[in-house]
Amino acid sequence: GNSVTQMEGPVTLSEEAFLTINCTYTATGYPSLFWYVQYPGEGLQLLLKATKADDKGSNKGFEATYRKETTSFHLEKGSVQVSDSAVYFCALSDSKTGTASKLTFGTGTRLQVTL
Amino acid sequence: DVKVTQSSRYLVKRTGEKVFLECVQDMDHENMFWYRQDPGLGLRLIYFSYDVKMKEKGDIPEGYSVSREKKERFSLILESASTNQTSMYLCASSLRGGVGDSPLHFGNGTRLTVT
Numbered sequence: 001g002n003s004v005t006q007m008e009g010p011v012t013l014s015e016e017a018f019l020t021i022n023c024t025y026t027a028t029g030y031p032s033l034f035w036y037v038q039y040p041g042e043g044l045q046l047l048l049k050a051t052k053a054d055d056k057g058s059n060k061g062f063e064a065t066y067r068k069e070t071t072s073f074h075l076e077k078g079s080v081q082v083s084d085s086a087v088y089f090c091a092l093s094d095s096k097t098g099t100a101s102k103l104t105f106g107t108g109t110r111l112q113v114t115l
Numbered sequence: 116d117v118k119v120t121q122s123s124r125y126l127v128k129r130t131g132e133k134v135f136l137e138c139v140q141d142m143d144h145e146n147m148f149w150y151r152q153d154p155g156l157g158l159r160l161i162y163f164s165y166d167v168k169m170k171e172k173g174d175i176p177e178g179y180s181v182s183r184e185k186k187e188r189f190s191l192i193l194e195s196a197s198t199n200q201t202s203m204y205l206c207a208s209s210l211r212g213g214v215g216d217s218p219l220h221f222g223n224g225t226r227l228t229v230t
Contacts, residue, residue: 004157034218036219041223042223043119043205043207043221043222043223043224044158044205044207044219044221045220045221046218046219049218089157102148102160102163102173103158103160103219105150105157105158105159106157107155107156107157108157
């Protein structure tokens, strides 16, 4: 079945540091890949997505590239801010269309950014 | 903006009680989902629905049931609550079609404690 593996956290960085959160996946077919973010006390919200190999998703300074050869979708940001402190979830969809495609989530990585 | 509203933020119930968790979305989405979120396990899909009165089991349906009598409302039912159902429950919705085309929109969650 489908699975997503994320690096364990917490990740603690100083403001303006470079961020990488690793994500690898196992899936049949051609899944779409996502990063969701959960700020304290809130539900998850979509951060970025990529729907096919070599696509780069980007939003709010975050980027991730869909690498089929390494089955990876690592999240990066060049300069983090305190406001980026949150839990980040990598996810993939099964490739069905026309019905409710399901997402498989990783376990989440907590990011703590300090001044 | 899509709004997914979960009726309770915190809930405390006793073992053996019947528990209803309610979720309402205001954007006419066809698909609705119930996840539970546990530390170290990420999000796991309990049930989902792609149309009124339709439901499908997710990865961990045991001990749960659902009801979707109206398009905007999706209820999660714990027939006889047990302590291992203490968790954060997240409701989500999306438009019909592949998840690659339509992201999930999440509510803020209900933290259920069963004593």
